[in-house]
Amino acid sequence: GQNIDQPTEMTATEGAIVQINCTYQTSGFNGLFWYQQHAGEAPTFLSYNVLDGLEEKGRFSSFLSRSKGYSYLLLKELQMKDSASYLCAVRDSNYQLIWGAGTKLIIKP
Amino acid sequence: TAGITQAPTSQILAAGRSMTLRCTQDMRHNAMYWYRQDLGLGLRLIHYSNTAGTTGKGEVPDGYSVSRANTDDFPLTLASAVPSQTSVYFCASSGGYNNEQFFGPGTRLTVL
Numbered sequence: 655g656q657n658i659d660q661p662t663e664m665t666a667t668e669g670a671i672v673q674i675n676c677t678y679q680t681s682g683f684n685g686l687f688w689y690q691q692h693a694g695e696a697p698t699f700l701s702y703n704v705l706d707g708l709e710e711k712g713r714f715s716s717f718l719s720r721s722k723g724y725s726y727l728l729l730k731e732l733q734m735k736d737s738a739s740y741l742c743a744v745r746d747s748n749y750q751l752i753w754g755a756g757t758k759l760i761i762k763p
Numbered sequence: 764t765a766g767i768t769q770a771p772t773s774q775i776l777a778a779g780r781s782m783t784l785r786c787t788q789d790m791r792h793n794a795m796y797w798y799r800q801d802l803g804l805g806l807r808l809i810h811y812s813n814t815a816g817t818t819g820k821g822e823v824p825d826g827y828s829v830s831r832a833n834t835d836d837f838p839l840t841l842a843s844a845v846p847s848q849t850s851v852y853f854c855a856s857s858g859g860y861n862n863e864q865f866f867g868p869g870t871r872l873t874v875l
Contacts, residue, residue, distance in 0.1 A: 658805065687863060696853060696866035697806070704861075741805070750821070751864065753805035 656680045658754035660742050665760045666732055674727045674740050674757045682747025688716050688727045689741040691756065697741055701727070729759075737761045765789055767867035769854050775873045776844050784839040784870050786854030794857045795837040796821075796864065797829060799850040806853065812837055844874040 657679045666672040678686070685704040689697040703709055703718035703725060715728040727740055739756040746752055767788045776782050788795065793814045798806040808821030812831040826848060828840045841848060851871050855864040 685861065687861075696868050699859075699863045699865070702861040702863060743806075750808060750811070751806075753807075755803060755805045 656744075656746065656752045658742055658744060658752055660740075660754040660757045662755070663758045663760065665762060666729075668732055668734060668761055668763050670732050671728065671730050672732060672759065674729070674742075674759065676725045676727070676742035676754060678723050678725070678742070678744045678752070678754075680744045680746045680752055683720060684745040684747070684749060686716075686718055686725050687743045687745070687751065688714075688725075689743065691739045691741055693738070700740075732761050734761050734763070767854055767856060767865060769852075769867040769870050771870060772868070773871040773873075775875060776841075778845055778874055779843055782841050782844060782872075784841075784852055784854075784872070786837045786839070786867055787835050788837075788854075788856045788865075788867075789835065790856060790858055790865065791834060792856035792858040792865075793834070795831070796855040796857070797827070797837070797839045798853045798855065799823065799848075800853060800869075801850050809839065809852075844872075846874045848872065849874045 660676045688700040691697040701716040708717045713730045718725045739758045741756045742754040743751040770785045796811045797809040810829040812818045815834045853869045854867040857864045
């Protein structure tokens, strides 16, 4: 079967750095996405990785290792507005997205 | 531009009744999707459409039907609602540089 694993919840301090991990086992691989979802709102696209390595976008970076079936989202200089759920999704061989259950990130002052 | 709109925002529905959730996009994306999101579970694909005139079944299609008469609209119909269909429903379309998915604001449906 297809499976995406991410921690259910994480807590971090404002101004700090946090890394959210995602491991996957899917039928084929055509890219990995990270989305942010604030409570009661729709998911919004954050980043995309299809080749191994690090993609940096301002305070957010995403890393991929295809051989290990592993990705992480790194958030720097945390702000209170970063409190949200972070969803990892893999595009499989059918070009459908398989979604993880999401990691709820709680930022404390 | 509006992006993707969904209606209604929320609805309480009696079990056994039918209902259509509306979804419209103005981005001219070919592919559109319906997901349900339940607490503790990831987004689960109900139905999808790769282009106008075609539809396909996702992971959890039972009890739902869709149609894609044109590029912009992708309605989801529950023929006879059951309490297990209580959920938040998101419509999405895909496009952009990485063919990422863009989501509508969601419909919160409660079936009693």
